[in-house]
Amino acid sequence: MQFISEQVHQIDPAFSQKVKQMADTPLDRCYQCLTCSLSCPVAFAMDYLPNQIIRMVQLGLRKQVLTSSTIWLCATCETCVARCPQEVDILRVMDALREMALGEGEEGKEKVITTFNQTFLQSVRLLGRQYELGMLLLLKLKTRDLFTDLILGIKMLLKGKLKLLPTRIRGSKEIKAIFERTKGEV
Amino acid sequence: MxxxxxxxxxxxxxxxxxxxxxxxxxxxxxxxxxxxxxxxxxxxxxxxxxxxxxxxxxxxxxxxxxxxxxxxxxxxxxxxxxxxxxxxxxxxxxxxxxxxxxxxxxxxxxxxxxxxxLLEIISSEVGMEAIRDRVKKPLSGLRLACYYGCFLVRPPKVVQFDDPENPQSLDLLMEALGAEAIDWSGKVDCCGGSLSLTRKDIVTKLVGEIVAAAEGVGAEALVTACPLCQVNLESRQKGGKLPIFYFSELMGLAFGMREAGAWFKRHLVSPVALLTSHGLL
Missing domain, CATH: 1.20.1050.140 (Glutathione S-transferase Yfyf (Class Pi); Chain A, domain 2)
Structure with a gap:
């Protein structure tokens, strides 16, 4: 049975332990009631439902979990966390999985989302605060998508909703140090 | 304070x-x-x-x-x-x-x-009585759906504010200003704000559902306490007709503040016609 042996081969027994440790939440308590998936506003767009991700983590299906679209499409709305009857902090699990995926260089299926996160944080690292106009332009260049929302962007500029020039906080060196000191910290 | x-x-x-x-x-x-x-x-x-x-x-x-x-x-x-x-x-x-x-x-x-x-400070510490005392121009006749979104009320263990499924603080505040806060199903639904710039397809659907729920109960506008929800709900709704207010703007309007008119000019979905029709501007 080629299929089964391949599946077994992909099981990483240490994975579940590592996620539990990083997320600091008792994910073994999950009894698959599906409350999280039925509450999830983005479930319709995910490749695996949140309850399936929890089960896959328990089983050690590292590769499938870390390359899923689910971990990036999660909108971090906290609805599953508020409703889980077993008090599994699913958002902390998702955060741990995202951090692991980034640490292992897994690009995943939602590159536009990881690119957005990266671009957002670049602006914070440089200036200490978000500079929306610069961040938006950089994101457009990186994703080679110049025309989506062009009209909206112009409308927002005209309404004064986007600052034209960036401002840098006085403590921007402290921010840079925070980025340096937390690099690779797990 | x-x-x-x-x-x-x-x-x-x-x-x-x-x-x-x-x-x-x-x-x-x-x-x-x-x-x-x-x-x-x-x-x-x-x-x-x-x-x-x-x-x-x-x-x-x-x-x-x-x-x-x-x-x-x-x-x-x-x-x-x-x-x-x-x-x-x-x-x-x-x-x-x-x-x-x-x-x-x-x-x-x-x-x-x-x-x-801020909403917690205003509703729990200032209190509705002090707010009612300051209302000079009651928002009579304005039908509002109060939209709390995610992070004001979730996760309840951390935020420890209001009810996570059926919160009331914004509704009570709007009623203290003289408006009508309509009960509706979308109060704590997520608008998908964090995906607004990356997965417009998903966000347009989520915003559409929230707007439809509000319009379905006869709301003339939404009220929010979140800048990310506000811009997302304004920019990702189809047709661009439903105004999205910050609770503080409506407080200022009801308190008779002259500068309120300038705030409303900054909106992507103009609330001016709605407010004028109720004699509030």
Missing amino acids: RYAYYPGCSLESTAREYDLSARAVCRELGVELEEIADWSCCGSSPGHCTSFWLSHALAGRNLALAEREGMDMAVACPACFLRLKNTRHEAMANADLRKKLSEILGMPYQARHDVKH
């Missing part, structure tokens, strides 16, 4: 009218907001989606700055509010985390002071 005020990045750009109206209303109500000197970004969702320690440290810097001033923090943006409150929550419960956080920051942080959202 004196607070260390944390506006957050949006209030300097897309949500200037929220900052202006919140400051004006708080001044009127005797809530002193002292802006935290040199505050920085809370890290937002890109922060906690990238790194546990980066997220706590970006929030922690602001908490440590406020602690130095010796005041509880008042936060305008619910997304910032949750990041800050969450880091304080973890730091209170976990001495090791607190210690490591101080090391990363190079600043002491003891988690001594609370983090509160």
